[in-house]
Amino acid sequence: MHRLLFEKVGNGIYLSHLDLMRVFQRAFLRAGVSLKHSSGFSPRAYVSVALPLSVGVESVCELLDYELANDAPVPGDLAQRLNATMPEGIRVLEVYESDRKIRDLGLLRAQLTLEYDGGVPENAISSIEALLNGESVIVPKHTKRGEVETDILPMISEWSVSQTDVNTISVNVLVAAQEPSLNPLLLITAIERYQPECAPDFAICRRVEVYDRGGAVFR
Amino acid sequence: MTDKLHRILPTVQKPARYIGGEYRQVIKEKKDVNIRVAFCFPDTYEIGMSNLGLRILYGVLNRIPDVWCERVFMPWGDMADAMQENDIPLYALESKDPVKDFDLVSFSIGYEMSYLNILNMMLLSGIAPLAKDRGGLDEIVFAGGVCAYNPEPLADFFDFFVLGEGEDVIIELMDIYRTAKQEQWQKDRFLKEVSKIEGVYVPSFYEHIYGEDGALCEIRALCGAPKTVKKRIVQSFDDSFFPVDGIVPSTEIVHDRANLEVFRGCIRGCRFCQAGYCYRPVRPRNADTLLRQAQQVLADSGNQEITLASLSTSDYKQLEQLALPLIDFCEPRMVNVSLPSLRADNFSRELMMKVQKVRKSGLTFAPEAGTQRLRDAINKNVTEAEILETCATAFSGGWNNVKLYFMLGLPTETDEDVLGIAELTYKIIQVWKDNATNKKRGLTINLATAFFVPKPFTPFQWEAQITPEEYTRRVRLLKEQLHSRCVDYRYHGAELSFLEAVLARGDRRLAPVLLEAVKNGARLDSWNEYFRPEIWQKAFETCGVDPAWYAQRAYGKDEVLPWDTLSIGVNKAFFWRERERAYRGETTPSCREQCSGCGADKLLEGGVCDA
Incomplete structure (x- = not known):
C-alpha cells in the first residue's frame, strides 16, 4: 500500500476534507504522477485520507493512501514534487509503503490550547483536572443517530493539564480514534458545561500523533 | 494568542x-x-x-x-x-x-x-x-x-x-x-x-x-x-496574454476547471444579447496557440476538466483542428473536455459523441423563444428541426438529460409564443420515446425561463420590460401546460429581473437609492438567501424615484440615453435598424454570411473583421 504522511497546519486548517482531496489529486497531476481512477460514469481517483479532520483543526500526523495508474512505481522524489506545488499549510513529510490497515489505528494524541484573554482564571487547572478525574462527563456527541448525550471519559485514556503562560492552558489527551471516536474539542464543550467560569475565549486543537490500539505509533 | x-x-x-x-x-x-x-x-x-x-x-x-x-x-x-x-x-x-x-x-x-x-x-x-x-x-x-x-x-x-x-x-x-x-x-x-x-x-x-x-x-x-x-480592444488577440499558470483554488469554485478562450466576439447578433455586441469584433485565437495553452494550463494546474470558452464555440473556424487533437490529448489523461455554447449543427453532434468518453456532460439548448416567429424576431438562429435532430442523436447515444433555456417577456411575445415552449418540450419527450436506448432510466428535462431584461447597446435597448405581474402570468400560463413528470420547470424571480432592468438602463439619479438600500442592509442580491426586494422598494420610495419609469418605459428613438457618451464601436443607427427588423420578423444573417455594417470593424487597426 502506498501511503504518505503529511501535515495540515497554518491556513491549511481551513480546507475541508473534500477540498483536501481535490488539492491532492491536482498536486499529483502537477507532479506528473497519474493516479488510478475508478471506472464508471464519473471516474474518481483513488486517494483516501484516514480519519478526516474537522475544519479548523491542525495536524502533523495525517495519513493518505493512494494508488497509481497502471501500477506505476512511486517516484523517489514524490514528496519534493508534491510539496513544490502545494497550497499554504499542506506539506508532505514522508512517502512510504505500509501494510498496516487503517482500521488498526485506534488512538490519537491531541493537544488543546485554551486561550483566556483576561488571563487564566484562578483554579482553572485544578477545576479541569477535577472534571477529568470525575465519575463521568456527559456532553452532546454527534453520532450516526444524531446528537446523543454521551459520557466521554471512557474514551480518554491519558491526559495532562498545564499552564503555558499567563493567558494559556495546554491540555494533552490520548483519545479513542475509531469506533468509538472522540473529537478532542468536546473537552471544551465539557468545560463550558461543567466549569463555565473556566471556559476559554478560544481553543486550538492540534492532532500530534496516531497509534494502534496497543499504543505503538501507527504508520 | x-x-x-x-x-x-x-x-x-x-x-x-x-x-x-x-x-x-x-x-x-x-x-x-x-x-x-x-x-x-x-x-x-x-x-x-x-x-x-x-x-x-x-x-x-x-x-x-x-x-x-x-x-x-x-x-x-x-x-x-x-x-x-x-x-x-x-x-x-x-x-x-x-x-x-x-x-x-x-x-x-x-x-x-x-x-x-x-x-x-x-x-x-x-x-x-x-x-x-x-x-x-x-x-x-x-x-x-x-x-x-x-x-x-x-x-x-x-x-x-x-x-x-x-x-x-x-x-x-x-x-x-x-x-x-x-x-x-x-x-x-x-x-x-x-x-x-x-x-x-x-x-x-x-x-x-x-x-x-x-x-x-x-x-x-x-x-x-x-x-x-x-471602448478598447486587444488588437492582436492571438498573442495577447493568457494565464497558463494561474491560481488553482484549493476549495471548490463555480467553474472549477481550466479555460481556453477560443475567440472574442460573436458573429450571431441575437438581438437581446449585450455580450454579442459588446465583445465585437470577432477575433479568433489560432488552434495551435490554443493547443499549446491547453497542454500548459493542464500541466500547471492539475485540472481534470478543460472548457472551450467563447460566446458560440461552433462558430470557431478551426474547431475541428482544435477539438480533435485536444480530445486525443485529454482522453488518456482522464481529462474531461467540456464544450458549452455548441450549436445544434452536424459537426457539433459528432463532437458531442466524442467528448462523452471521459465524462458524459449534459445536453443544453437555449432556443430562448418557443416559436419560430419569435426566434426570428430576436434573431436567434436555431430551428426546431435542428434541436430535435440533435436530441435524437443524443438520446440514441445514451443521454437522458436535457437542459432548455428560454426567456419570457421578449419584445412582440404573445401567449402563443409562451405555449410554444411547452409544445417544443413535448416534442422533445416524443423524440426521446422514439430514440432512447435505455428507457428504464427515464428522461429529465430541466426547463428554465428567465425574465427578459432590455440592455444598453442592443437593438432592444429602447424596449419596455413587461411588468412583474404580467411576467408572473406568463409563467403560470406555461406552468399549467407542463404536466409531464420528467419536466422540472424553474423560473427567474420577477423582482430581481425588474431591478436588473432598472439598473441596466439607469442614470445618475439612482445613486441615492443604492446608498439608501445599503444603509438598510441590502447585500448579496443575486443570492436567494439574501435578496430582500422590500428594502429596495422602500429605498425607491424614500428617494422619490419611480423604478417603473426606468424598466417599463419604452425609450424614445431620439431620446438622449444615459450611455450616449460611451461607444462600443457598434453604431446606434445599426441598433435601430435591427430593432425595426425585429418588429418586421426579419432575421439578419450572421457576420460570416454577410456583413451588416455594425461598425465594429473600425475598432481594428486593419479595419477588417475575421468573422
Whole structure:
C-alpha cells in the first residue's frame, strides 16, 4: 500500500476534507504522477485520507493512501514534487509503503490550547483536572443517530493539564480514534458545561500523533 | 494568542474562501513594489475565481515588476457580519492587508445585481463610497467589466471607468499612476491625464441635464473631456496574454476547471444579447496557440476538466483542428473536455459523441423563444428541426438529460409564443420515446425561463420590460401546460429581473437609492438567501424615484440615453435598424454570411473583421 504522511497546519486548517482531496489529486497531476481512477460514469481517483479532520483543526500526523495508474512505481522524489506545488499549510513529510490497515489505528494524541484573554482564571487547572478525574462527563456527541448525550471519559485514556503562560492552558489527551471516536474539542464543550467560569475565549486543537490500539505509533 | 480573524474563521461557512494561500497566488516583497492594486470582485470567491477577466488582469498586472495586484471578494453574510462585529476591515487575500491601504482599488463589474456588493465592500473597507469625498491620490477607485458600458447608476461612486478589454489599458494606467505618485500629483490632475487614455471614462467630467418630463436631455462634456469615449480592444488577440499558470483554488469554485478562450466576439447578433455586441469584433485565437495553452494550463494546474470558452464555440473556424487533437490529448489523461455554447449543427453532434468518453456532460439548448416567429424576431438562429435532430442523436447515444433555456417577456411575445415552449418540450419527450436506448432510466428535462431584461447597446435597448405581474402570468400560463413528470420547470424571480432592468438602463439619479438600500442592509442580491426586494422598494420610495419609469418605459428613438457618451464601436443607427427588423420578423444573417455594417470593424487597426 502506498501511503504518505503529511501535515495540515497554518491556513491549511481551513480546507475541508473534500477540498483536501481535490488539492491532492491536482498536486499529483502537477507532479506528473497519474493516479488510478475508478471506472464508471464519473471516474474518481483513488486517494483516501484516514480519519478526516474537522475544519479548523491542525495536524502533523495525517495519513493518505493512494494508488497509481497502471501500477506505476512511486517516484523517489514524490514528496519534493508534491510539496513544490502545494497550497499554504499542506506539506508532505514522508512517502512510504505500509501494510498496516487503517482500521488498526485506534488512538490519537491531541493537544488543546485554551486561550483566556483576561488571563487564566484562578483554579482553572485544578477545576479541569477535577472534571477529568470525575465519575463521568456527559456532553452532546454527534453520532450516526444524531446528537446523543454521551459520557466521554471512557474514551480518554491519558491526559495532562498545564499552564503555558499567563493567558494559556495546554491540555494533552490520548483519545479513542475509531469506533468509538472522540473529537478532542468536546473537552471544551465539557468545560463550558461543567466549569463555565473556566471556559476559554478560544481553543486550538492540534492532532500530534496516531497509534494502534496497543499504543505503538501507527504508520 | 490567536488574532481576531483566526478566531472567527472556524465559525463561518467555508472559511477556505477567506485565507488565500492557493497554489500560484502571487506574493511580492513590499519593498520592491511601487503600486499596490486591490482587485475587487463584487461577489463571492467561488464566483469571482471563475471569472476569466479577473485571472487575465491579475496576470497582466503582476507581470509588471513594481506592481502587486491582490484579490478581494465579497464575504458571505456570516463573514461580513463577523468582520464588522470584530472591527476587521476588508482585506486582500494575498497579504491580508486592509484594502484601504492600497494605492489603487479596482472593481470588475459584470452583473447589475452586484452593485450593492460594491458599496458594501467599500464600507467594509472603510472607503468613502462617494468619489467626491475621496480627495487623495491614494483613494482612487475605478472599475471595468460589462456594466461599465452604462455605469451611470454608479457614476457618483467611481473616479473612472475603463471600457472594453483591459489588457493594454491597465498597463497605461499603471504608467500614469507611477508618475503621479512619484511627483505627488493632485487627484484632479491624475484624472485629467487618465481621461486622455482611449477607453477611460471619467464621469465627473460630464454633466447630465434632465428635462421637465424627467428624461435626460443633454450630456455636457466639461474640462475638455472627449465627447465620446470608445471602448478598447486587444488588437492582436492571438498573442495577447493568457494565464497558463494561474491560481488553482484549493476549495471548490463555480467553474472549477481550466479555460481556453477560443475567440472574442460573436458573429450571431441575437438581438437581446449585450455580450454579442459588446465583445465585437470577432477575433479568433489560432488552434495551435490554443493547443499549446491547453497542454500548459493542464500541466500547471492539475485540472481534470478543460472548457472551450467563447460566446458560440461552433462558430470557431478551426474547431475541428482544435477539438480533435485536444480530445486525443485529454482522453488518456482522464481529462474531461467540456464544450458549452455548441450549436445544434452536424459537426457539433459528432463532437458531442466524442467528448462523452471521459465524462458524459449534459445536453443544453437555449432556443430562448418557443416559436419560430419569435426566434426570428430576436434573431436567434436555431430551428426546431435542428434541436430535435440533435436530441435524437443524443438520446440514441445514451443521454437522458436535457437542459432548455428560454426567456419570457421578449419584445412582440404573445401567449402563443409562451405555449410554444411547452409544445417544443413535448416534442422533445416524443423524440426521446422514439430514440432512447435505455428507457428504464427515464428522461429529465430541466426547463428554465428567465425574465427578459432590455440592455444598453442592443437593438432592444429602447424596449419596455413587461411588468412583474404580467411576467408572473406568463409563467403560470406555461406552468399549467407542463404536466409531464420528467419536466422540472424553474423560473427567474420577477423582482430581481425588474431591478436588473432598472439598473441596466439607469442614470445618475439612482445613486441615492443604492446608498439608501445599503444603509438598510441590502447585500448579496443575486443570492436567494439574501435578496430582500422590500428594502429596495422602500429605498425607491424614500428617494422619490419611480423604478417603473426606468424598466417599463419604452425609450424614445431620439431620446438622449444615459450611455450616449460611451461607444462600443457598434453604431446606434445599426441598433435601430435591427430593432425595426425585429418588429418586421426579419432575421439578419450572421457576420460570416454577410456583413451588416455594425461598425465594429473600425475598432481594428486593419479595419477588417475575421468573422
